[in-house]
Amino acid sequence: MQVSEFYKDNAKLKWVVLIASVIISIGSIYYTNILVEQLKERERAQVRLFARAIEYTLSESDDALLFVSEEIIAKNNSIPTIWRNAEGQLNYRNIDLPEDLSPTRLNRILESKILEMEKDYDPIPVNYRNSNGELENYGAVYYEHSFLLTQLLAYPYIQLTAIAVFGIISFLAFNYSKEAEQNRVWVGLAKETAHQLGTPISSLMAWTEVLRDDPELQRKGIPEELDKDIRKLKVVTERFSSIGSAPALKPEPVVQTVNNVVNYLRPRLSAKIRFIMDVPDDEIMANIHTPLFEWVLENLFKNAVDSMGSSGTITVRISRGVADKVLLEVSDTGKGIPAAILKKVFRPGFTTKKRGWGLGLALARRIIENYHEGRIFVRSTGDQGTTFRIEVKAA
Ligand SMILES: Nc1ncnc2c1ncn2[C@@H]1O[C@H](COP(=O)(O)OP(=O)(O)O)[C@@H](O)[C@H]1O
Ligand SMILES: [Mg+2]
Incomplete structure (x- = not known):
């Protein structure tokens, strides 16, 4: 707050x-x-x-x-x-x-x-x-x-123009340095987090190998469960380390990437939340960085779920746009975003939730705009739900 x-x-x-x-x-x-x-x-x-x-x-x-x-x-x-x-x-x-x-x-x-x-x-x-x-x-x-009077008449306008130009330049310089500072914080924190997670993850991996030797634990399926958690931890580490370095984009199947995230989330959500996939039959390839792109999707889906409470529908539409673009829309049937705060939702720290950090959309925008050179928009009409739209480059 x-x-x-x-x-x-x-x-x-x-x-x-x-x-x-x-x-x-x-x-x-x-x-x-x-x-x-x-x-x-x-x-x-x-x-x-x-x-x-x-x-x-x-x-x-x-x-x-x-x-x-x-x-x-x-x-x-x-x-x-x-x-x-x-x-x-x-x-x-x-x-x-x-x-x-x-x-x-x-x-x-x-x-x-x-x-x-x-x-x-x-x-x-x-x-x-x-x-x-x-x-x-x-x-x-x-x-x-006289010419003197003509000059005097023009003087305030010249003066105001000079002040305005100066103001705009200082505003841009200030914003730029603020942005540069924010960048350093994002990158630094992400690298540090990835780095700190590295050691315990490798030691956890060693420990599961030890546990695997115990037939009793093996029978109960404990090493497998631990493996799943370790895999998730590795994904998280990869996300943070990617945010900390400029990751290379690769042609990836978008529909499949979305399906992976949906399949991961579905068992963790209420059964009354439905996913509808409105996608073309053939696969669409886009230039993305999968770990970061999945992070964006996860954030959008989590927000959608938060806005709908216990039941509702999330629709994912994927299509080819004009000029080598791939369009991805995530719509929910939730409570929508009031027009007054629509402009603020991407700001770091902006949240309307009691336990929110307000970083999900800031991160999503950062990943899409800075790392994918794409764009992300939000649209919401009162209580008709919310749609987030992402544009990235087709492969
Ligand atoms: N799908 C959505 N429906 C309604 N409101 C949303 C939705 N997505 C985001 N918001 C609004 O944007 C705010 C910021 O979202 P986010 O950056 O993910 O932070 P957080 O989820 O921690 O609040 C949310 O608090 C909420 O008010
Ligand atoms: Mg969120």
Whole structure:
């Protein structure tokens, strides 16, 4: 139970991180928007000043205006502006255009630029007082925001993308190292177990030979029974040592492998549990490692039995799939798996049983995906039972 609690906490932590990053993102975009608004207002004021400066240079002819034209008109060096005067002539600043454009072409480009600019900002009219003291319109200044402002607008998105990329990479790196660590634990524990079982098994084998010499024990069939148990212990040892090393796959008859497991389990199960084999007449060969593959089947069958209680039916379907695949389905008529936990059943340590370890399916997935390069799926519709489906490569 503690292990599944850990997964719950982990899921909660993921939500906290996700919500925090959403808040940071929104905050960063919001704050940049405030800056953008302020900068926009400042640029608008600058263009207004620019228009006023033009007005002054039109209405006065004093040399003092040199200051206005030099300091204000010339120093507008970041905001792209186009001034259309009363005669319709266009005068532009801070717009990157090639030098050698023909006048008509230049005009066409500037006109389309003006249309673009008008979408964002209203032009600022240039009005000046003529010699009679009447207010006269002398065109207007069109403008758009500066490159600086464009950069500032893009900045939060660039920043968020960078953070997201960084986040994804660290997440993958973390997951990878977590997986690598898990691999070492699986492999190490399996090797250690196989190794520790080795010695007592060989000594048990020697002891049965001694017992075999006793006619009394021989008559009672005790050495034979012991032999069976030793064989099972050897199978277990082989499973663990195979998990600890990358085992070679061989073409094996799948139907026969399944039958072997069923025949081994049947006498150990309630008579009210039925097995149905839905398999083709001819044998199907698949590339598998028999001791590990049998372990997977045993785990699936045990889970099926657990879910059905005292009676029910387990159906095994074996067929050839597309693209050199062999499909194997194990269905039961048990209580099914609620949709909410369907995604979790393969996690190491996930169990809903009082005495469960939650390792059966984790191991099954590991054997099928890592050692057989196959796939395993689960499907369950409410109380209609559960189906596990395995895909491995045909031989
Ligand atoms: N055939 C099935 N029917 C219903 N639930 C299942 C079945 N197979 C697996 N489960 C669910 O998946 C969980 C994990 O299974 P498993 O990894 O074998 O661990 P354990 O059997 O020790 O609980 C089980 O506790 C059970 O809730
Ligand atoms: Mg199990």
